[in-house]
Amino acid sequence: MNKLLIISGPTSTGKTKLAIALAKKFNGELISADSRQIYKGMDIGTGKDHPKNIPIHLIDVINPNQTFSVVEYQKLAKSIIEEIYKKGKLPIVVGGTGLYINSLIDSQNQTYHIKPMPILRFFLNRLSTKWLQKIYSILDKKAFDGLNNSEKHNPHRLIRKIEIKLHVRTDLRVRSTTKIKINPLHISLTAPNPYLYQQIDKRVENRIKDGLIKEIEKLLKKYKWSDPGLNTLAYKEFKTLFVETHRVRLKNNKPINEDLILNQCVQQWKYNEHALARRQKTWFKNQPNIHIFNITSTGCYKNILYTITKWYNTE
RNA sequence: CCAGUGGUGGCCGAACGGUUAGGCGAUGGUCUGUAAAACCAUUUUGAGCAGGUUCGACUCCUGCCCACUGGA
Numbered sequence: 001m002n003k004l005l006i007i008s009g010p011t012s013t014g015k016t017k018l019a020i021a022l023a024k025k026f027n028g029e030l031i032s033a034d035s036r037q038i039y040k041g042m043d044i045g046t047g048k049d050h051p052k053n054i055p056i057h058l059i060d061v062i063n064p065n066q067t068f069s070v071v072e073y074q075k076l077a078k079s080i081i082e083e084i085y086k087k088g089k090l091p092i093v094v095g096g097t098g099l100y101i102n103s104l105i106d107s108q109n110q111t112y113h114i115k116p117m118p119i120l121r122f123f124l125n126r127l128s129t130k131w132l133q134k135i136y137s138i139l140d141k142k143a144f145d146g147l148n149n150s151e152k153h154n155p156h157r158l159i160r161k162i163e164i165k166l167h168v169r170t171d172l173r174v175r176s177t178t179k180i181k182i183n184p185l186h187i188s189l190t191a192p193n194p195y196l197y198q199q200i201d202k203r204v205e206n207r208i209k210d211g212l213i214k215e216i217e218k219l220l221k222k223y224k225w226s227d228p229g230l231n232t233l234a235y236k237e238f239k240t241l242f243v244e245t246h247r248v249r250l251k252n253n254k255p256i257n258e259d260l261i262l263n264q265c266v267q268q269w270k271y272n273e274h275a276l277a278r279r280q281k282t283w284f285k286n287q288p289n290i291h292i293f294n295i296t297s298t299g300c301y302k303n304i305l306y307t308i309t310k311w312y313n314t315e
Numbered sequence: 316c317c318a319g320u321g322g323u324g325g326c327c328g329a330a331c332g333g334u335u336a337g338g339c340g341a342u343g344g345u346c347u348g349u350a351a352a353a354c355c356a357u358u359u360u361g362a363g364c365a366g367g368u369u370c371g372a373c374u375c376c377u378g379c380c381c382a383c384u385g386g387a
Contacts, residue, residue, distance in 0.1 A: 011351075036351050046351080069348040099350050110347055121349095129354095150345040150355035157346070157353070193342090233351045271340070276351055282344060 001183040001315065002085050005308065007094040008033070008101055009189030010280035011273060012199040013295055016050050018189070018304070019094035023054070026092075026312060029084045030056040031077055033095030033104075036232050038073075039064050041219055044212045045234030047203070056094075064219060064229025071112045074103040082180065090312075098283040105184045114167045124159045132158040139165040185311045186290045187304055190281060193274075195296055200273045207234065208266060216242070233276060237269040 005028065007019045023030055032038075036046040040060045048059060057080050062068055077093070081104070084091040093101060103112070124132060136158055137144035143161070144152075151157050191199075216238055223230060225239050241261050284290060291307055293300050 034351085035349090067349070070350080071348045074348090097350065099347070099352095102347075106347085112348060114348080116348055148345065148355075150353095152355085154346080154354040156349065160348075163348090228349070228352095231349085231352070236351095268339090272351080274341090278342080279344095280351090283346080283350090286344095 002180055003090055003312065004081065004104070004182045004184040005090060005092045006033075006101055006105070006184060006186040007092065007189070008096060008098065008186065008284055008290075010191075010196060010277040010284070011096055012196060012203055012277070013189040013191055015094050015096065015189055016056075018301075019092050020050065020054055022308065023090075023092055026090050026308070028090040028092040029087075030054070031080055031084075031091055031093045032056050032058045033073075033077070033093050033097050033100040034059070035068070035073075035097040035100060036229075037095075038062055038068055039229040039232075041222075042215070042229060042232065042235070044207050044210050044215045045232065047207070064223045065227040067228050069116075070099055070103045073100045074112065077104055081182075085180070096280050098280065098287070101186075102287075105182070105186070111164050114164050117163055117167070120163060120166065121159060124162060125155075129153055129155050129158070132162065136162050136165070183311075184289075185308065186287065187308065188284045188287075188290050188292045189295050190284070190292050191295050193278070196277045197270075197274050200277065201270050204234075204266060204270050204273065213238070213262075233272050234269060237265045237272065241265050 005022065005026070007015050007022070009015050019030055022028060034046070036042065037048055037059045038061045039046070040063055042064060050056060058073070058076060061076070077100075081091045093104060095101065103110075124135075127135075132155055133144070133152060139162060212234065216235060219230065219235075220242065225236075230236060241258070244261055245258060284292065291304075293304050
């Protein structure tokens with residue numbers, strides 16, 4: 001059966017490094033499952049720091065002003081996986097975007113075939129959460145009452161639910177997208193929060209040194225802050241810095257302390273990365289059929305290798 | 316040494332003579348076409364120190380300590 005190896009985990013646990021080593025060992029080809037590295041030109045901030053001679057699929061596929069979503073990811077990734085099978089190699093999916101990974105292994109019960117309706121979204125986007133709740137509860141009272149608190153207050157989620165409810169039921173028969181059966185192994189790395197935070201902070205500092213600010217300047221020549229790509233950690237935190245310095249340059253009054261603002265942005269960025277890591281941990285923690293390894297425990301990599309080898313050698 | 320200003324929960328920061336805002340952080344969680352997104356919950360009473368006024372003080376008064384600013 002077609003095997004699919006997945007390496008996931010929160011940010012800065014060393015997924016890519018591990019995946020590269022495994023690709024060499026098992027004759028594999030890498031596919032990124034990273035919702036940010038798909039953007040071209042966002043290199044330092046999203047950490048595309050793997051060796052140049054190792055190709056990874058699904059990095060640099062769109063521009064920061066283009067929208068992208070799981071469904072596009074699913075389509076692209078699936079076709080790449082099939083090609084890799086044709087070559088007789090092992091596809092290795094590596095990344096921290098849990099939703100993207102799930103779209104590859106758990107393809108049942110999905111509403112992905114229901115397309116977004118831009119006009120509808122345009123209107124719903126300017127309504128308050130209260131109104132969205134009202135609309136959804138009118139459309140489907142039972143489903144609305146069944147929502148938990150967090151979903152009830154989440155405008156994004158409510159809009160999509162309304163969209164699904166309103167969609168014209170033409171293609172209700174879900175065309176089965178899975179032509180091939182796969183046998184996945186999901187390996188996920190983790191580490192205690194204090195350790196992760198330390199790694200994250202270190203990496204953040206390095207990215208500043210590597211010229212992140214220059215990269216942002218370059219991006220801003222072509223793109224706007226409101227473009228989807230720029231709503232990303234490592235970029236969005238610096239919006240105040242750029243907006244402030246720009247404003248001051250225009251008015252030319254009261255020199256501001258740029259270093260101070262820069263430091264504040266960097267601190268905010270670190271905090272946001274911490275929160276991201278936490279969210280990723282709670283996501284992966286609850287996935288079925290996942291093998292989680294703590295990278296700070298002894299024999300971790302040996303155990304991973306053992307698990308993979310066992311799976312790799314079965315039919 | 317004198318004067319002014321100020322000392323609030325892990326941090327920032329309000330209001331107020333009588334149920335202590337809010338933000339950040341931290342922690343746990345939600346999730347199926349924006350996911351590095353968006354969202355939920357928990358962090359329940361602390362006022363520099365010592366007194367005093369008051370039925371009641373974080374809030375008013377006195378002394379001391381500390382910080383910052385200005386003056387000698």
